[in-house]
Amino acid sequence: MTPLVKIERFYGQKSQPLRNVPVYTPSIIAVTSGVKALLWQGETLVFDPNHWLLASSTQALTFVNEPYQSKFQSIQLSFLSPPSEWVLKLHAKSEISDSTFLSSPSLKVNDSLNFAFLQLIAMSEQSLSSAVQQCYLDAFYLQLNEQGALSRLFEGDFLSLREKVSRYLSADPAANHTIDNTCSHFAMSQATFMRHLSKEGTSFRVILAEVRMLCAIGIMQSISARNAVPLSQLELAIRCGYQSESRFSQRFKTQFGISLKQYMKTISD
Secondary structure: OOOOEEEEEEEEOOOEEEEEEEOOOOEEEEEEEOEEEEEEOOEEEEEOOOEEEEEOOOOEEEEEEEOOOOOEEEEEEEEOOOOOHHHHHHHHHOOOOOOOOOOOOEEEOOHHHHHHHHHHHHHHOOOOOHHHHHHHHHHHHHHHHHOOOHHHHOOOOOOOHHHHHHHHHHOOOOOOOOHHHHHHHOOOOHHHHHHHHHHOOOOHHHHHHHHHHHHHHHHHHHHHHOOOOOOOHHHHHHHOOOOOHHHHHHHHHHHHOOOHHHHHHHHOO
8 A cells, every 4th residue: 555644753861953954745744752852944843742833844943852851752743635625715714813823833733633633653564555545634634724834834726846856766866876867757848857856946966865864864863763784874875866975975975064973863872
């Protein structure tokens, strides 16, 4: 069955400062231990277990994860399927206006939202058809709509090319992706492909690098969570599609403002 949500868990034992972390799919980040301090329009917003971070697919996040009693933990729930058309129609007719909420990505959690959130996590652990998964998702989207928060996740009705390309590359970040085979996959000429990405403020090379950097964080987090033996920087580089350890390390530091060694130290003793 094709999953319609993606669940990722992030941990930290020391302060984790990260900048320009790209978001490629609408996501909710729920902190379960510690706090996430997000830089937002010149201000610092604090997210704790009582406040979710709602991130649309157009954002890049700069934040510091601060542990509580040597433990930071968060769950990122990414939505791979938008609301059904009937949900969008209800949203359009809703008397609740989202305009008063657009200045902040923070949503105060109540019991109903938390219940629906946990249902989606449980759903992700089952082998359910896409139709059944969509029913669960639409119920959650309706709950968000009642809180006036749905449009903070979904700013448009269609996937941008940036989103489509990132999802395609994310399926196998280590593959030998080229702009030619990617254009072929999307049945677009290279000129049209580049022009569309340029209008969205990005490029193929930038998206590929960002996808691979996110892959690196995911691998390090997964290995740490399993208490497995950490990979060497070269092994990690190869698993993320780089043949040069130095280029990989430099790109990681440029992207996130923290070196690989520094990040590794934040998630393990």
